[in-house]
Amino acid sequence: MEAVYTKSPDFVQRDVAGECILIPLKRTLTESNCIYVLNETGAAFWRQLDGHRTMKTIVSSLLDHYAVQAEQLEKDLATLIDDLVSIHAITTADA
């Protein structure tokens, strides 16, 4: 929970037709046609990533704004972080 994540400058976040999407700028041939769509919690998480706030701070902030159990939120964010790391959209701040 003390981890800090940084957004990659190689992704642009946009709000299009009510969806929060991530667009890779350095797309490979296999992902030339794809976008990544975040759900509401994922979008809120992405907006709070600033390279300084710890996960603990972000989770606390999200719990203040969303009617969700802490355990469920932490589980969902762990999955989301795995996904974002796997596409290189975020890195740990000291990486």
Next chain:
Amino acid sequence: MQRLTRLPVLPSRHPLHGQWELTCRCNLRCVMCYTDCFNRPEHIRNELTTHEILRIMDEVIEVGCLELCLTGGEPLIRPDFFTIYEHAISNGLLVTLFTNGTMITETIADQLASRPPKRIEISVHGATASTFDRITQQDGSHRRVQEAIAMLMDRRLPLTLKTTAMTINKGEVLLVKRAVQSMPRVGYKVGDEMRPALNGSVGPLALGLTPDECATLFQQDQEIWNELCTRESKPAALCSSGEHRFHIDAYGMLQLCSGNRQEGYDLRTGSFRNGFYNHLPTFPCQWKVASDSAAPSQVVPHV
């Protein structure tokens, strides 16, 4: 997080896809081209400036456009092309580039590879240099396009090649297709649509194939024929231009599509949002007739 190729739900009206004719300038003079009649100094002087393009593009992005096709003319002929391209890419537009390929150099290929587009489309007019150069009216254009294709493939850029079948090249269309099939990771599509020139001249139409000639040609290729038959068997869908699609010409006029310029909204003086939501729906279109009547028959899509 979902990895998708398109948004799951769209409002009934949203400017998701745009096509932007950045210029009518071109270094080739293709015999069937509908924009070349405006490849003249008096028209070029009236094309949008860099500043105007970037301002309008910001409005297009703000309203939520996701996919933008940059076309011409030849878009790479604009000295500010990469200013425009970089602005689009860095602001999260999925860019498709229509180019004739002849201006692509190693440097330009590197620039494209550093911020890859969603797709690059190049027209391959014939399998032989003589047919190709006869259509472009430019000696050496076939060789330069072949070199461009190699440069883009070397950089693993997403490439689609295409041919418009016409009287001059009908004997080579399938040869082009076979050649493309031997190229790894390269797509191919064929079309047959001829359009009147933007100045109203019907000259290009004389190069079009008759329906019988199209059928004779495409029946020789099972893959193309099956695709056409599948498409023909589906109920005709109403065109989504003006609902999810729009077109901007080289002079800043917002239109329903590149094939329908009967009316336009001037983006030099009005906002994109106002033009898209309040004006495009009022523009006439023969394809937007009552939902129970079929759209005009079209054998293959415009390429």
